[in-house]
Amino acid sequence: MSAAADLDALRHCLEGAVPAAIATVAVDGTPNVTYVSQVHYVDHAHVALSFQFFNKTRATVQVLDPDTAAHYRLSLEYLRTETSGPLFERMKAKLAGIASHTGMAKVFRLRGADIYAVRAIEAVAGAWLPRPPLARSRLPGLRACAAALAAGGDLDSLFDSLLVGLRREFGIQYAMLLMHDGHGQRLYTVASLGYPVSGVGSEIPLGAGVIGVAARERTAIRISHWTADYAYGRALRDNLPADALASLETEIPFPGLEAPGSQLAVPILVADRLLGVLYVESPEDLRFDYEDEDALVTLAHQLALAMRLAAHSTEAGAPMPADATEPPTPARDSLVIRRYGANDSLFIGEDYLIKGVAGAILWKLLNDHQRHGRTEFSNRELRLAPDIRLPDISDNLEARLILLRRRLAERCDGVALEKTGRGRFRLRVDRPLTLLDMDHGGDSGQPVAPAR
Amino acid sequence: MPASPPPDPILSETQVAFLESGVSINVASVSGDGNPYPLLARACGCQVSADRRQVAVLLSATQAAALFAGLRASGSVAVVFNLPSTHHSLQLKGRDARVTAPAADDPARAAAYRDAFAADLARIGFSDAYARAVIPPTDASLARVVFTPDSVFDQTPGGNAGQRLTRT
Structure with a gap:
């Protein structure tokens, strides 16, 4: 394996389940070797590592397959460091989960995302474990859900169709749909799946937790272990500025799980406009992988287009009917x-x-x-x-x-x-x-x- | 670089015990083609000499072919030792690395190492089969890399990561 394009086949090795070794060359030509807590998939030809102080012009990282233990060596060339923005926030959230899971919550902090081009991938020879049976492909489920959305309908039926589809096709038990407030500073829940109370009407400020960060950065945020850094609880509200809290809906409780092991929030975008966020969660760790993220991002795009279509057809109806004559109402309390x-x-x-x-x-x-x-x-x-x-x-x-x-x-x-x-x-x-x-x-x- | 070895070995007895335990070991060097590129391979055991001045790490020549070429050309080596359950990590560096045939007891050393590594990984939830598969095969390709460590660095994640440690 030498083509950088094969990085797509190694995404499951880049979930941070096993720390990766990284070798670099110091300015004086001597080698340096340590571990890096995260090798993050950027695209088929790029990865990002948590910020490193040492000379990082060139690096070799060795990642492990979390199922077979197979080792892969990636030859990297440093490009740049980002300290904010979608990629940074994706890595920061993921690292918070890894840090919490490995008892390093106070230690692992993302200072920056070092972005590298992948020049070569070497599959190390070894007696690795057999690959477990392939997880069910997410494509048929994606196809079924996309077909349901393409059937159209009003917003109500689109929301229901999507949530029912997520449960049936993806086995997702807990999900929420939140819409972006016209003022732009919060999201409000319009539909949910799996919770004892629907939480419809509850609000999340932009930038708060997994949902708020996905909305603010307009990028998918996925965390595979519980972390206090992104929990929706009293601490989140305590950290809000007073003016933001004053206008926030706090009477209707957020319906989410108390301690989700896995969270995935996907922005619903059309033509760069944020319509809302699709959020799924699970009590299990490592419940959502790159394939789930791909599928949900695609469905969020489908939903955005269907919502746009519904909005165009919504107000072009027939003339208003006369106010209905209602049947007599039985006497009840006022x-x-x-x-x-x-x-x-x-x-x-x-x-x-x-x-x-x-x-x-x-x-x-x-x-x-x-x-x-x-x-x-x-x-x-x-x-x-x-x-x-x-x-x-x-x-x-x-x-x-x-x-x-x-x-x-x-x-x-x-x-x-x-x-x-x-x-x-x-x-x-x-x-x-x-x-x-x-x-x-x-x-x-x-x-x-x-x-x- | 002093011409003769320092009066005291650079490694403490505690550090030696750590290096020889079931820690994860990765060995790095640089390519010797004038265009230095970092090279990396996993080791399957470590032995420190009785006087604590020489360190030998075991590798599979099949997995480490490129690394060995770099070591033969430059002699420059860096080795990181990490206990997965605690994240405690040390890095040793040396300039006189050489690749040699394994010692008679190296296969047994590698087997014992694999047991110890699997025991530590079990503490953080990895299966025995997975932990054992991670470690390079201890077959005919087994070889050792011997070097004199001239510096030791704390690589444990946190504020002191990358700091050079000195014997006091």
């Missing part, structure tokens, strides 16, 4: 809904429901219903409504409506949103409502029977 204008937060009785843009949308719908008896609405009118203050013309209103619909289904007995067609939906109110705007003394609303 539902008290409070609104606090500072952050558009809504409470159902004593229980927090939602805030922010989704809160503003629901408040408008409830008021239109209460004052005018309206039940039928369109995405387009919400987009144009001055009282909602959508953060950005490109904000994904459809995704916010999904979030709102799911949050209502989980948390509010008596009020629901139902899709009625492309870009249209119905507000269903099954109980008398009392709307209290706490910014106006909480006295603006009167108990009102459902519209008839």
